[in-house]
Amino acid sequence: MTADPLESLLDLRQHQRDGVRSPHKPLLVLLALGRLARTGSSEISWSEARVDLAALVTDFGPPSKTASAQKAAYPFTRLRSDMVWVLDADVPMDRVTPLAEQDVKGRFPELVERTLRDPAVLRATARGVVEAEFPPTLIPDVLTAAGLDPDEVYGTPAVVTTRRRNSAWPAQVLNAWDRQCAFCGFDGQLGASSVGLEAAHIRWFNYEGPDDLNNGLALCSLHHKLLDRGVLGLTEDHRIQVSTDYTARTVTGRQIYELADRELRPRVGTPLPDPSHVRWHQSQVFKGLRLTG
Ligand SMILES: [Zn+2]
Structure with a gap:
């Protein structure tokens, strides 16, 4: 050795x-x-x-x-x-x-x-x-x-090191949402494992967001990024909101607009996002105004 x-x-x-x-x-x-x-x-x-x-x-x-x-x-x-x-x-x-x-x-x-x-x-x-x-x-x-939490492995900033991440949380969130993006339904797999699908915190872990199912969404990599950047958000009655600050020119980019006002529909038993976490995201992350039809 x-x-x-x-x-x-x-x-x-x-x-x-x-x-x-x-x-x-x-x-x-x-x-x-x-x-x-x-x-x-x-x-x-x-x-x-x-x-x-x-x-x-x-x-x-x-x-x-x-x-x-x-x-x-x-x-x-x-x-x-x-x-x-x-x-x-x-x-x-x-x-x-x-x-x-x-x-x-x-x-x-x-x-x-x-x-x-x-x-x-x-x-x-x-x-x-x-x-x-x-x-x-x-x-x-x-x-x-492999059963590890990527956010935990890649580090919580020093200010929150007193809190321990729940390693099982990402897998629990993906399962609770049927291994589909809660926003667009993307459910790609490669073999037995999801690909391009992630567990997203609504209220960031860095800001006391808990590893609870009512603070998590399974999201495709794109929609996870857009949620964390504040392009996408939620209303307290669980509808998707799209920021008026977001712009796109191609058909693919403009598909984001179609998410506006769509209602989250988890399977029976999966808790919907807690309004307090939604409010935190609205005030701290979501950019600009809500696109409405
Ligand atoms: Zn998606």
Whole structure:
């Protein structure tokens, strides 16, 4: 083991060659970091990994015809060679059957896990691993799919570090809105995971916006940006408002106008945005006047 075990976690990129992507080990590390952040333990059983890890590799890895269980077995066994992963049974590399027979469990070694229990170290490690492997546009999607909260990993400003983000919140928001944009209905998926869909705070987290379902909307990346920039907003009776300051010339850009006055229609049981959060957004973020017909 190297002097600093975290160095090994951040060094997985050494396995890349000639531009051939090999995100398998980084994705397992991120999945285990997500576990650790949520449950206090990085342990993942093979029966879980063959579903969750295989989905990550399928959705965020390169195109491949390899069977999904095999895609998971490769990092689940091989990450041991990097000295940052242990299995509770002595099984051969890459083979699915021995993993399945005993439902082998994997985890970070105790020393690594203890270091990562410091949330700042965990966040820095997640950033290092994901940034080494993926472009910025994919980072929020990858982190969310691995069970990490991108906003938490990328940092709350110093003034709010006393508050802890709820790692499960983004996934809960996406599910509550049926994995569709609450404004336009966009519901794109790549494999099992949403693509271009994000959990948006109405009242910003930086300004005491809670990680509650009544402060969240599932929004496509475009509408999330426009909400945060104040082009789009909400009324207290849950209608979308479009700023009169927004202008566009093309048909695509002008489609934003068609959102004006559209009513949010979540599924049964999903709380609508709380009026207090809506009022905060109206006064602090929404730009100009409301476009009305
Ligand atoms: Zn949208």
